[in-house]
Amino acid sequence: MTTYEDIYQVAEDTILDLKDFDEDEIKSEMTFEELDLDSLDFIEIQVVIKKKFSVIMKPEAFENGEVLTFGQMCDYVLKLKQAEAA
Amino acid sequence: MELLFNSEDIEKWAAFSGDRNPIHFDRQAAAKLGVEKVVVHGMLTLLPVKQEMASKSEADPSSWTQFRASFKSPTLIDEKVFLKTKERRAKQTFRVSSSNEEYQCFVGNISQVKPEVWASREEVNYIDEEDIKRKFDKFYCDFEQQFDYWIWLDGLVFGHFICNQIGNVFSELKHISTNNKMVNSIDNLSDYLIVQISHQTTFSSDLKNTPIQLHEIPDICYQVDNFNITEDSEAAFGTCEIGVMVNEQHQMTLELGLMIKMNTQQDIEYIN
Numbered sequence: 001m002t003t004y005e006d007i008y009q010v011a012e013d014t015i016l017d018l019k020d021f022d023e024d025e026i027k028s029e030m031t032f033e034e035l036d037l038d039s040l041d042f043i044e045i046q047v048v049i050k051k052k053f054s055v056i057m058k059p060e061a062f063e064n065g066e067v068l069t070f071g072q073m074c075d076y077v078l079k080l081k082q083a084e085a086a
Numbered sequence: 087m088e089l090l091f092n093s094e095d096i097e098k099w100a101a102f103s104g105d106r107n108p109i110h111f112d113r114q115a116a117a118k119l120g121v122e123k124v125v126v127h128g129m130l131t132l133l134p135v136k137q138e139m140a141s142k143s144e145a146d147p148s149s150w151t152q153f154r155a156s157f158k159s160p161t162l163i164d165e166k167v168f169l170k171t172k173e174r175r176a177k178q179t180f181r182v183s184s185s186n187e188e189y190q191c192f193v194g195n196i197s198q199v200k201p202e203v204w205a206s207r208e209e210v211n212y213i214d215e216e217d218i219k220r221k222f223d224k225f226y227c228d229f230e231q232q233f234d235y236w237i238w239l240d241g242l243v244f245g246h247f248i249c250n251q252i253g254n255v256f257s258e259l260k261h262i263s264t265n266n267k268m269v270n271s272i273d274n275l276s277d278y279l280i281v282q283i284s285h286q287t288t289f290s291s292d293l294k295n296t297p298i299q300l301h302e303i304p305d306i307c308y309q310v311d312n313f314n315i316t317e318d319s320e321a322a323f324g325t326c327e328i329g330v331m332v333n334e335q336h337q338m339t340l341e342l343g344l345m346i347k348m349n350t351q352q353d354i355e356y357i358n
Binding site: 013016017018019020023038040043044046047050051056 | 154156157158174175179181193194195283284314316323324325343345
């Protein structure tokens with residue numbers, strides 16, 4: 001069963017591949033602005049999440065303020081996964 | 087490490103790959119992307135980076151090597167860019183940036199991974215023996231730097247795919263209409279804006295150790311499969327995989343990350 005930690009690890013690894021952070025710099029409370037993610041970064045994260053967890057992150061969740069931080073994004077993916085399993 | 091690509095380099099790659107997108111030759115075409123100079127092919131910019139990173143990667147005979155690059159912004163003709171590397175979590179990472187680090191052109195890494203298994207029922211696409219020989223001779227004649235064999239093979243299959251099999255990607259799209267036009271080559275993609283957003287090459291230790299020679303022309307074929315695409319009515323993005331067989335053995339998997347949009351008056355065709 002997919003856990004929050006599984007999602008966090010995959011998403012963190014993806015961001016570390018894309019941005020110049022040290023391994024211990026990324027925190028769950030960091031906003032996307034603090035992570036300096038651009039549209040292409042978001043696309044890559046969406047592609048990786050879909051490939052690893054078979055769920056699609058909807059842009060609305062990011063646009064309406066539901067998902068503002070890295071940790072909230074991992075929570076959101078977990079909920080999608082749980083809903084799919086239910 | 088400093089990288090610089092001129093018009094001669096662009097022509098060499100275009101002749102090898104078949105990619106003659108106007109943005110790689112014409113300033114006005116490139117200007118529609120918001121850049122002031124002609125754009126260098128992404129796969130061309132990756133050639134020296136692949137070689138450099140492979141030299142830093144210690145291959146384990148029991149594992150495969152995976153090279154991955156994510157494209158961030160176009161590399162421009164005659165503009166110096168710089169490669170920096172850093173080790174992170176058993177990966178060698180790299181960044182290629184402009185001289186003042188104002189923008190990043192592409193980022194990525196190389197690492198050792200478990201050997202890949204390829205299983206597909208999709209059509210097998212064979213590369214003609216004469217083409218293989220011609221492309222091998224041309225690549226190693228035109229590009230003075232002696233790139234490893236896997237780098238040539240990666241470029242060979244990529245070029246063949248975009249010239250002959252890109253229609254496989256469009257046939258997977260549900261929303262973006264092709265208006266019944268045959269879309270199987272980069273030559274008839276003018277209705278679309280296509281951007282390659284990533285390139286991943288995973289290859290066997292046998293391939294890594296293959297010497298640069300062609301005493302016997304290998305049998306090279308590939309299959310396109312494992313589409314992972316998200317789309318709406320205006321755009322699609324995702325990945326597809328290309329399993330490459332050399333003499334009937336699976337030796338390499340390419341993963342291409344693509345973004346596709348219907349052309350507007352402002353947008354033009356762009357494939358890396």
